[in-house]
Amino acid sequence: MKTFQDIDEVLRFAMNEEQKAVDFYTALAKEARTEDMKKIFEQIAREEVGHKARLKRIKEEGKFTFDQGQVTDLKIGDYLVDVEPSPDMSYRDALVLAMKKEQATYKLYMDLSERAPAGDLKKAFLDLAREESKHKLRFEQEYDDYVLKEN
Template identity: 30%
Template sequence: MGDMTTIREILEFAIEREGEAVEFYMAMADRVKNPAIQELFEDLVTEELEHKSRLELEVMKEGIVARTVGVLPETSLDKTAVDLDQVRSQMDYQEALDVAIQKERRSLRLYARLSGLVVEAEFSETLLSLAEEEARHLTALEEQYENAMTEQQ
């Protein structure tokens, strides 16, 4: 996708990223053997599907001819992809959490950045709300990581 100048392009980009997140977490759940880690990734799949549905609803709303503050060059976007090669079948819980933390941190930055570029408050609020949800995911994952580190000691 090239430079984005409309809310529709931004929303479609975000929908694409959520779809990639769903695929990523599904692949992670399939690759790992530990049931607790599988459950973690399956829960993230559910959450990312909810995000995708919210974004798709925004696209379906009437009159999406909104503008952004400026042009958002594709090259300026923080990559949200985390390489699946990082996911090994025998990874431990902390390693799995670390990969998920990286992914959520990137998603948070993406939505925060996109929300700041949208002129219309309604759409900006939707993107900001998604950034807040990603922040909650990130906080929960970081807490789980801290707990895992504490238990290991």
């Protein structure tokens, strides 16, 4: 399984995943079943834009000190979701995919926080993990409210 070579590669990967999330949630907003869900998808897309910007600042500041071994034991496959969104994806499948994506990103940020030195960098990764966890919870609630009640 491919591993990350350095912290820059990890941050590039995370920024790319955040951009994919922005694109995904923007598309979901256009297909939302209710105005409330449209607003939620748009809000989460905006938050993901903020996450990407925060990661970009971290990368540009270069104030991180990770031991190379702490980075190379991160496996890229641990943070990928094996399902890609498709135009004909059902609302249920889109919610499941959203939950999986948020869980994978949460895991990445938690793993990075565990490897980061104490201080601002550790806090930044914990904050990002917390945000991803909130997103996942919101999709779980939507799944419970609309998908499970319909069945």
